[in-house]
Structure formats: structure tokens, C-alpha cells
Amino acid sequence: MLVTTPLEKSLTVKRLLNLWASRYVPDLSTLSLTSHKCTTTELMEAASPQGREKTASKLSQLIEIHCKCAGIRTSILFSYIPNVVNLTESQGIATSSAQVYQKVLSVYQKQSPNSGLITALSQVEAVDISTDLYKVSVMPKLELPEISSLVTILTPELMQFQSQHLSASNQKILGFMSTQFHLSSKVLLNRLSLPEQLLLSPYFKFIEEQVCIPWQRVCAAAGQHSLNSPILALVEQLLPKSQEIAARVYRKALELYPNYRSRRGKLDAPEVKASSIRDVEMFQAYLWVCVLEQNMAAMEKELFPLCEMVYPSVNVSWELVDKMVKLLVEKIIIRLDTQQKSIVQPYTTAMQKLFACR
Known part of the structure; x- marks a missing residue:
């Protein structure tokens, strides 16, 4: 759940904000590509103000119908x-998500690309x-500015979206909401050229x-630490590796459970x-919130x-959850030195006990 967490302007928060921003580069696996190439000029x-306005205008007329689809x-x-x-409720979520996308487009038009992008492009044709x-x-220069x-x-905008559609008694809807955004993004990006997809997909x-992973709270919690904090250094080291770690955990789980099937497939x-x-x-983000x-x-x-409510409803066994938590802890611990292990192990041990098979 998205929780309001004001971001201080401290140096520790800024350092994690920079790492958070670096997550948002084009994910090529989600783009609908007719070509892998474009000219630097394109x-x-x-990326220019006129180009961003053109992109926003193109999508603005399509957002509502595509969000409904x-x-x-x-x-x-x-x-x-x-x-x-x-x-x-489904129609209401689609309408609310369309409003969020319209707000994203308004932000996109006003922002300039990362300053390093111009330099990087000047070196290639x-x-x-x-x-x-x-x-x-x-690609690193295409991250969110x-x-x-x-x-x-x-x-x-997202807090209003959440308050309208998510209740404490039915948090199963959180997965519905994140899937709504995922599918809406895919179909909207499909209407754009490659340069437009590269620039807008990070947004x-x-x-x-933001709907389901508390990265903002990780950054906010950094404000409790000094610049030389070993706890902060540990999170700084592992936060950029979260996507790699998640992919490795998934691949190992698939290797161990090749025939596993939930209600989603x-x-x-x-x-x-x-x-x-x-x-x-999401588990990693919550772990770093707890550590900080x-x-x-x-x-x-x-x-x-949330997991106790959602996983049984989609027929995800607690055995699989337990195993993936253990795999996650293994992938994290292997990247740490002795001092760092002593910092994080009380939290990883508590997490494993919390999600252990019943």
C-alpha cells in the first residue's frame, strides 16, 4: 500500500532518491517494438518540448479507451x-487510472530529459x-529526471486513486490495480514510436x-541515518541490485517448481x-524499510x-512463499561481508520466521 511518507531534503535521502531514480530506465522486454533502431535526431x-507535447497530445485522446480495454x-x-x-468497480478503477495517466503526461511535458542524454547522443549517429x-x-541517461x-x-493522485478503490478488508484488489496499470502501460506504449517509448516508459x-512497492518509504527512512551509517551503506549497496536479485530468485524457484500452477497459470x-x-x-523494499x-x-x-489475504485467494501455496523468502535471503546474504551480515540477519531471520510454512 502507498503510504504518505514526506521526503526530507537531507543528503542521505537524496542519495537513495538517486538510486531509486536509476531503476526507471526503459524495460525493453515490455516495449512493443517494430524496430530496434532510431536516429539520434529522432x-x-x-525529447524536445515540442516532441513531448506531440507525444502527450497523441496519447491524451487514447488514454480513456485503452484504460477501459x-x-x-x-x-x-x-x-x-x-x-x-x-x-x-472495474470501470471505476479504469477511469481513475486514466486520470493518473493524464497527470503523468502533464508532468512529462514539463520535464526536460536527463542532462547527460544530450552528451551521450552527441557521440553516436x-x-x-x-x-x-x-x-x-x-540507457542510463534515459532514467527519470x-x-x-x-x-x-x-x-x-495515487493516494486518491488508492483511497477510492482499496479497502483494508479487500486488499486483494491491490494486485488488480497493479495489473490494470501494467496492461494499460503496455497498450499505450504500443501506440508510440521507439524514441517516444524510450522516453516515456520510465514514467x-x-x-x-508506486502502487505496490514502498521505494519512497525506503528513501524517507534514510533520513534517520547519518552519511557514514553502515546501515545506509548496506542499503545503498543492495538497492540497485534488487531487480537482478528478484530475477535470480524467480529463476531458481522455477527450477525447483517447474510444474507449479496457481489460479493465474x-x-x-x-x-x-x-x-x-x-x-x-516488494519483499526487498519492505526488508530495507525495516532495516532502516x-x-x-x-x-x-x-x-x-497482505500476503496472508492475497496468496490463498490465488492458490499460491505457503510452501512456495516460504521457499522464495529463503531464496531471497540467500541471494542477499551472499552479497554481504561479515559486518553487514550482522546488521541484516536479525531482520532476515525474523522475515523467514514470519513467512515460514504453517
């Missing part, structure tokens, strides 16, 4: 869960997203994650893969009750 034109697809995907949402040169030199201002502008990924189905990796990232706040309250009072 990308520069799309995504809502229908989401309803079909979640039809196996009794009483998640009815037709009226064309951008080929399949090359290592793109991944090393260009000014993430703190994005948080300030979009959080009230859409930010929205998807087999573990290797694309949508199940995406939600599984997202869940492992130096207590287990967020995990015990928020994450665990």
Missing part, C-alpha cells in the same frame, strides 16, 4: 478470484537498443511500482513471471497481512 526531437483484460485475468471487483553501447552509454518532483506531483514503470507464464518478480522486489527503521513493524503489520 530521439532528440522526441485494459480493465476488461484485467477483469478476465482475475475472474478466478471470487468477489475481487464487480463490473462497476544512431541508437540501436540491441547493442552493448546503448545499454552502457545511452527529478524523481522527487515527480513524487510530489503524482503521489496525491509508466514508476506509476506501476503456471509459474513460467509471462504474467505470472512478471507478478512473481514484482513480489520479490530498525524494527519489523512494516513487514508484520502491512506486508504479511
Whole structure:
């Protein structure tokens, strides 16, 4: 759940904000591509104020209908869960998500691209997203600019969205909401050129994650620590590796449970893969909130009750949850030195006990 967590302007918070922003680069696996190449001129034109206005204008007329179509697809995907949402609620979520996307477009038009992008593009004639040169030199420069201002502008919109559609007694709807955003983003990006997708997709990924992963709270909790805090250094070291860790946990789980099937399908189905990796990232974020706040309250009072409500409804066994938590702890511990292990182990031990098989 998204919880209002004001971000201080301290150096420790700023350092984690920079790491948080670096998450939001184009995810090529989610883009609908007709070509892997575009000219530098095309990308520069799309990044200009006029180009951003053109992109926003193109999508603005399509958002409502595409969010409704995504809502229908989401309803079909979640039809196996009794009483998640009815037709009226589904339409309401689609309408509210369309309003969020409109707000995203208004922010997108006002922001300038990362300052390093111009420099990176000046060194190449064309951008080929399949090359290592793109991944090393260009893609990092496509991350979100000014993430703190994005948080300030979009959080009230997302809080209103959440308050309208998510209740304490039915948090199963959280998965519905995140899937609604995921599918809406995919269909909207499909209407754009490659340069436009590269520039706008990080904004859409930010929205998807804000619904369910508490990265903002991780950054806010950094304000409790000094610049030389070993706890802060540990989180700084592992936060950028969260996507890699989640993918490794998922692959190992798939290896151990190749025939596992929940109500959403087999573990290797694309949508199940995406939600599984997202869940492992959510667990990591809650772990870092607990480590930085130096207590287990967020995990015990928020994450665990959510999982206890959602997983049985989609026929995800607690054995699989238990195993994936253990795999996550293994992937984290192996990256730490002795002092860092002593810091994090009380929290990872408590997490494993909390999610152990019943």
C-alpha cells in the first residue's frame, strides 16, 4: 500500500532518491517494438518540448479507451478470484487510472530529459537498443529526471486513486490495480514510436511500482541515518541490485517448481513471471524499510497481512512463499561481508520466521 511518507531534503535521502531514480530506465522486454533502431535526431526531437507535447497530445485522446480495454483484460485475468471487483468497480478503477495517466503526461511535458542524454547522443549517429553501447552509454541517461518532483506531483493522485478503490478488508484488489496499470502501460506504449517509448516508459514503470512497492518509504527512512551509517551503506549497496536479485530468485524457484500452477497459470507464464518478480522486489523494499527503521513493524503489520489475504485467494501455496523468502535471503546474504551480515540477519531471520510454512 502507498503510504504518505514526506521526503526530507537531507543528503542521505537524496542519495537513495538517486538510486531509486536509476531503476526507471526503459524495460525493453515490455516495449512493443517494430524496430530496434532510431536516429539520434529522432530521439532528440522526441525529447524536445515540442516532441513531448506531440507525444502527450497523441496519447491524451487514447488514454480513456485503452484504460477501459485494459480493465476488461484485467477483469478476465482475475475472474478466478471470487468477489475481487464487480463490473462497476472495474470501470471505476479504469477511469481513475486514466486520470493518473493524464497527470503523468502533464508532468512529462514539463520535464526536460536527463542532462547527460544530450552528451551521450552527441557521440553516436544512431541508437540501436540491441547493442552493448546503448545499454552502457545511452540507457542510463534515459532514467527519470527529478524523481522527487515527480513524487510530489503524482503521489496525491495515487493516494486518491488508492483511497477510492482499496479497502483494508479487500486488499486483494491491490494486485488488480497493479495489473490494470501494467496492461494499460503496455497498450499505450504500443501506440508510440521507439524514441517516444524510450522516453516515456520510465514514467509508466514508476506509476506501476508506486502502487505496490514502498521505494519512497525506503528513501524517507534514510533520513534517520547519518552519511557514514553502515546501515545506509548496506542499503545503498543492495538497492540497485534488487531487480537482478528478484530475477535470480524467480529463476531458481522455477527450477525447483517447474510444474507449479496457481489460479493465474503456471509459474513460467509471462504474467505470472512478471507478478512473481514484482513480489520479490516488494519483499526487498519492505526488508530495507525495516532495516532502516530498525524494527519489523512494516513487514508484520502491512506486508504479511497482505500476503496472508492475497496468496490463498490465488492458490499460491505457503510452501512456495516460504521457499522464495529463503531464496531471497540467500541471494542477499551472499552479497554481504561479515559486518553487514550482522546488521541484516536479525531482520532476515525474523522475515523467514514470519513467512515460514504453517
